[in-house]
Amino acid sequence: AQTVTQSQPEMSVQEAETVTLSCTYDTSESDYYLFWYKQPPSRQMILVIRQEAYKQQNATENRFSVNFQKAAKSFSLKISDSQLGDAAMYFCAYRSAYGGATNKLIFGTGTLLAVQP
Amino acid sequence: DGGITQSPKYLFRKEGQNVTLSCEQNLNHDAMYWYRQDPGQGLRLIYYSQIVNDFQKGDIAEGYSVSREKKESFPLTVTSAQKNPTAFYLCASSIPRTTAQRNEQFFGPGTRLTVL
Numbered sequence: 001a002q003t004v005t006q007s008q009p010e011m012s013v014q015e016a017e018t019v020t021l022s023c024t025y026d027t028s029e030s031d032y033y034l035f036w037y038k039q040p041p042s043r044q045m046i047l048v049i050r051q052e053a054y055k056q057q058n059a060t061e062n063r064f065s066v067n068f069q070k071a072a073k074s075f076s077l078k079i080s081d082s083q084l085g086d087a088a089m090y091f092c093a094y095r096s097a098y099g100g101a102t103n104k105l106i107f108g109t110g111t112l113l114a115v116q117p
Numbered sequence: 118d119g120g121i122t123q124s125p126k127y128l129f130r131k132e133g134q135n136v137t138l139s140c141e142q143n144l145n146h147d148a149m150y151w152y153r154q155d156p157g158q159g160l161r162l163i164y165y166s167q168i169v170n171d172f173q174k175g176d177i178a179e180g181y182s183v184s185r186e187k188k189e190s191f192p193l194t195v196t197s198a199q200k201n202p203t204a205f206y207l208c209a210s211s212i213p214r215t216t217a218q219r220n221e222q223f224f225g226p227g228t229r230l231t232v233l
Contacts, residue, residue, distance in 0.1 A: 009157075043227050091159060107161075
């Protein structure tokens with residue numbers, strides 16, 4: 001079974017600085033998708049960024065980028081120029097590309113990011 | 118605007134009572150999901166449905182039931198058999214994976230259930 005591990009329960013960053021959130025996963029599959037979701041205090045889950053395992057190029061969305069290391073099964077999220085609105089719980093998630101039509105997401109336990117003014 | 122709505126936002130239940138959480142989407146998505154969120158445990162899948170009139174158990178289905186009579190609606194019933202129902206419940210929807218490989222899940226705003 002696949003698992004997702006986020007080893008940093010809490011992180012803190014100064015406004016305008018850069019922070020990296022860690023995520024590792026375990027799978028025997030070669031094709032899959034990885035996601036970072038943000039959950040602000042409103043508790044609405046928002047997709048931040050996605051990565052297809054078959055793509056070597058790291059995904060980027062404005063100030064958010066990932067460092068995808070397939071061999072190491074690592075998928076870290078880098079937030080550049082941190083803003084107060086980035087303060088939230090961040091979840092890493094895995095989805096298999098196999099196994100029928102199930103679009104099941106497997107989530108890590110989350111990292112709570114605080115942004116200091 | 119298209120989206121997913123969940124109601125109510127807060128729900129209180131007495132022990133031994135069944136309660137139903139509503140989830141409606143107007144995104145024309147075929148697939149819908151229910152997750153439970155507990156502190157320190159991330160999100161866990163309760164039930165999912167890929168198409169109307171069909172649904173499957175997720176990882177923690179015991180004590181829950183669902184129905185999928187309409188494409189737009191996927192209500193979740195928390196029964197008295199659920200031993201620890203106090204949690205935050207999130208509903209999500211997506212286009213089936215076979216249609217679009219890059220599809221993501223869109224989430225509703227959630228329902229906080231508290232058992233008194």
